[in-house]
Amino acid sequence: MLDIQQAPSKPPQTTGWLALAEALGPQLAESEQAADISDQYVLENIKRLKEAGFTAAGVPTQLGGGGASHAEMCNVLRILGQHCSSTALALSMHTHQVMIPTWKWQHQQMAVEGLLTRVAQEKIMLLSTGGADWLNGSGTATPSEGGFIINSRKGFVSGSPTGDLLITSAIYDDPTAGKTVLHFALPMKSPGVSIDSVWQAMGMRGTGSHTVLLEDVFVSEQAISLRRPAGKWHPAFHLITLIAIPIIYSVYVGIAEAARDLTIQNAQKRRDDDHVCYLVGGLENELTNAKLVQQQMIAIAASQSPSIETTNQIMTGRTLITQSVLKVVDAAMEITGGLAFHRPYGLEKLFRDAQGARYHPMREEVQRKLAGQLALGNTPEIL
Template identity: 25%
Template sequence: MGVYEHEVLDRVEKLLPVLRERAQETEDLKRIPDQTITDLRATGVLQLMQPTQWGGYAAEPVLVYDAIRRISRACGSTGWITSVFGIHPWHLALFDQQAQQEVWGADREALICSSYAPMGAGLQVDGGFRVSGAWRYSSGCDHADWALLGGPVLADGAPVLVDGMPQFGSFLIPKADFTVDPVWDTFGLAGTGSNTVVVQDVFVPEHRFLSFYAMNDGTMPGVAVNTEPVYRMPWGTILPTGLSTPVLGMAEGARDIYVEYQRERWRAAFVGEQAKNDPYVTERVGRVSSDIDASWRQLAGHIVEEYQTILAGQEVSIDTRLDARRDQVRATQRCVAAIDVFMESAGAAALSKGTPLQRLFRDAHAARVHATNEAEKVYDMYGQYKFGRDPMLIMV
């Protein structure tokens, strides 16, 4: 499952040494450098999930995750942002054609940030919504031309209900209608610039709202025009996998750094011997590498399986979606634990500010905090379903 041939991946590989060199600058800036955004655009990675009608690849989805993990080996923050900007074109492709025209008709390289948690709402009015709120943790918002902001639809001060549940979805809002509050100052993923997006009583027309219910039942208007199979992939696989894959790439990067460092390191406990000859060092590399590689095989395997199901003209079952969601959070857990093993045995030199291993350690733990990577709720949801109960199937 590890090697895919594509011109974008070739260009990504050539960029990795540059991203590795810029990793500390990225952290210090608290945002992705402008030149890195230019370089990512040049590789084509941000267009992998963009529809062909707008100049994108509409590619097999496993390709974008492979690119994300490679970039995350070099810089965790850049990998995270690649995921954000690389997957949002898939979401926009599900919107009404008029919304796509407003974004990509004006700029086919437009970047879209998001914050899906309901930190604001849209008041239903004639022709659309009046949207207000302050959406925190919107990664890459400083660079974004548009924002996808989650929230309920309100009418007369109360939530609008669909089948007894509040109507909830994403409002698509241009940069001219939001401001950025620069509050991001963290110990991990510091370079993602995940600041707060503020919207104050902005009108959003109906065609720039997409309900999560429509995405769940397959009635998204965009698929009538964007008929490529990738746009039939489940939302609950596409987005969560995009938030685990950077952690996996960080674990692969940490392994490479650990092996290289231990290759040259001398330990006082082994007089006249190098750390690479310490059986506890070699055991860690072997044991932890199995978890990292298994995580990628599971993530990529589920993506490929679901995509092949769609190519065969079939629906992806709830069981298959739950399997993918279960292994998505498991991959995050495994890879954070793997980095912990490397960090705790790397020696005091790895603690120095500016060293890549401690930065990947911090970035991975910051990524683990994201709600989509919260494993316990997903395991419980999976278990309840297997016992015949009817859990709230969140993000599947």
């Protein structure tokens, strides 16, 4: 297995992202706890991370960024997830939108320097609607002179209060090709773009995952970066899966680690109870599984190319991490007992935040169908 914990040797200005995350994590935790209680966005935490360089950490050094690898950024988010779940998840949505063009620049020599340079120099923050839209897309794109008029409600846009550029899509009913998803980047300050502050959730309350409204927004023809049939798999999604899913699910591994540490601390006073030892052993098994799968997903992203096979591997990992993370926080509640039910103790928040692992694509039912089709030699129909 690849030693993904060892950071590559780099000049001093591009090293230390993991150590910096370790140092900042506890400082960010208090602010996030307040945001969780009040359903407020973790604004100050995102500002501090931006000032520390984390929003540009994954941009290549040649383009003015921090030069952090995909593996480094996954583990940065795992560490931040241990201390501040919402902050880490909001940052992960920006991070994967940085690491995807970085991969294209490094592996395909694509002309994405403009976007990455802006992330580094202007410190812009990217927003994603990919999880909510996924293959089907949403909203309408009506032809207009020189482009399209977009109308849509984009839900679950994590980090929306501090976002600068929305990476999104809409559906154009092409008279020849049929329903076609148009992909484009849209400045949040564009006329007709607004935020509907509706985010009141069980967990991840500080992510600011509000709904972004697009009302008669003009997008030029030149701004369309991709056209694809609605509801059907496109090769671009193999790259999205390869890069984004390990980044996002690293946050949930961090949450599970935090729940474990809190549980072990409390269980010390019952360390001679065989039943407690048995329960803690089960928790340790599940956390180990989540961490091993996370490492394997990162290794796949570092060594393999986007394909249906790698998508299957990554999405299988997504299911396995979800299962183990949820078992960890459930076991933590059981082992800790009634104290876990008290919000000030902190385990209740970790339990709630971990539930978000259920909802990113692909959900388990769809993933299992894909894995079964490939194992049996069938042509996947669900993608």
